Amino acid sequence: MLRMPIAVVLLGVAGMASSAQQPHPPGLGERGNEASIAVDINAAGQVAGIIEEDSGRQRAVLWDKRLVELGTLGGSDSFTRGINIGGDVVGSAQDSDNHWRAFVFRAGLAMRDLGTLGGNSSYGMGISRSGQAVGYADTSDGYFHAFSTGRNGDGPLVDLGTLGGNISYAAGVNTDGVIVGTAALSDGYRRAFIYKPGEGMKDLGTLGGRSSGATAVNDSGVVVGTSETPDRRWHAFVHDGKKMVDLGALIGYGDSFATSINAAGHVVGSIRIGDERRSFVYRDGKMSVHPGGFGLYLVNNINAEELVIGARYVGKKFQASTMHSSQRPVVTHGGTDLVSLILVVLTGTAGIVIYRRRYRGIVMQGANRIIRFKFPQN
Template sequence: MKSLAAVALTVMLHCHAGAEPLRIERSVATDANTAGDVVGETRYSDGTRRAVLSRDGVVSELGTLGGGESYATAINEQGTIIGASLTAANEWHAFVYRVGHGMRDLGTLGGRGSHAVALGRKGHVAGYADTADGSYQAFVWHDGRMTGLGTLGGKNSYATAVNALGHVAGAAHNAEGYRRAFLYRPETGIVQLPTLGGRASVATAVNDHGVVVGAAETADRRWHAFLYDGTRMVDLGAKISRGDTFATGISRDGKIVGTIRVNEYKSYSFVHDKGATRILPNLRADGIVAKITDDGQFVGASSLGRKFQASAIRSGEPSAAMTEREKFDLFMYTLLALSFTAWALWHVGPDVRTWWRHRQQTRRPAVAGQPGL
């Protein structure tokens, strides 16, 4: 694993002409590519935040779309970066940034704002944007065009993932007002996925073969991780004896990772591969796993008291002692995974935050970063 330079995000200062340098209050890395490029945001003492890129140990701000703030959410292997920025009109707009070409405003779907959430290997951008009627809708942007994906008969929709073919996964309201997982393909449009007997579901990841994973409510109001391969809905949670389960990532070759929530304070991580489900050995104690890379790296964290300690293993390999360099790398990857889940929960919309508070009150919390379950 290549060393990540995200630590450099903590040493950059932002200066205003004729003013003292602002202190950095917090820096968050949100994504990285295999070249070691890291993107995220730096928040300053005056409350503003700026999207930043760390490359070869050099940290640079990406600028804005004319306003005072910006943040970055993802970077792909080609070095394309996405995020959102305030415009001169004080509206948040999704952007695409390329080194040497600057920041491009992706626009909206007729409303005031938009946010870019996911980035595919071939440059497809997925997210959500405001519409003229005051709702928000999932979109996919490619080759200079933003396409609204619509809903499933209800008010809102949002995207959570996009693959190299431009297939988009997410959740949308149906006519009854429940959120349901969807898969969008250019040739078919937005299609509602089956359920596991309950009212609601959300898709959280899709690989390049079009296999979708996420979580769905069952008839007895539990949450089970699912896999949908285009023809059948597989209840992955049924293979686990207790707790609510949430699939959060899938690799190109079909390995799935996710989280088991036993109660408000206990969580475990699992991997499903070739029909077998197992708990990850060194993420088992209050563990969180957010994703799996295409080379088989499970990335997450396990709690130690009130702190999170980075943990990761490769598919099929036992846990092993890590060097200090490896621990640092894994820690930075953990920051990417955990910070994105927190970002997603906060940005998908106020109604999602209302749902989250309700889930907390009923002591059946969902996994952070899985909005709209």
């Protein structure tokens, strides 16, 4: 299979970020044939990312005006998944037995292994302002369940349970300790869930299909994710606490996946049309789509300063980049019909067929699991 390296333009910004943030020069400090990917950015402009060596080894890194190597837990590989306003990073690293373990990294301290729920491995997926980490971990019976640490990131892992099935995984957490993710029902189908302290796990339903999954929640409790529709498509959604709103219907084509939401309620994500990817921003009631060559090929996050972080596909490689959520789109839905979209000449998309399989689970959504994690199995 063709090996397609991933190069990144990372945005490190000195001082507090603003709408005038400028991207850092290309790369995370990788050398030679090393590749890199930007995963998350906070309001201070600190970026959590990954550098991949030519051998395939992954290293969790933080860009904070300079490159900071986060290390491992005794094994060879590590990767990041999120960063909070204080610069605390959550992710996963291999231990000396080559098991993946969820970690939290805080400046000046060693990487901390968060443990498991009785099995061998765990994966860190999100972290709140206070340092509460969430993710999923192996259980003693061979399945995996969503977990949470204490509100300040302390204490043993708490098993959040499921919706009647065998598995669950948490993807995001807000300041109030509200957690979202995906859990299996007793019939095996998976549903987006919201977990509130003292209330437990609640099924958020679907857009008429069989399955759904949640990826992020803001401090107002608004949830975003992806749901199957009656015609077996995948549509991005936003759930305001009362109902699930179909963002994919505003786009009108392809499969769409919402990946992040900020404090203002602005939602970002990706659209998949065959092998092509487009980015979207749902902002102030309008859906803006940026076709290939005009926006981000991969969309990972949007921070409080309206900076959207992801990657473009340039010169047969991924190149992490950003755009402001108010960047002028090529097509705006909710006032402009879709005919104009058909007339757009797509650029820069020829040959975009294959990229490294292990990254598909980190930055994209899969149809079966909503988030398909392609990590080594131990």
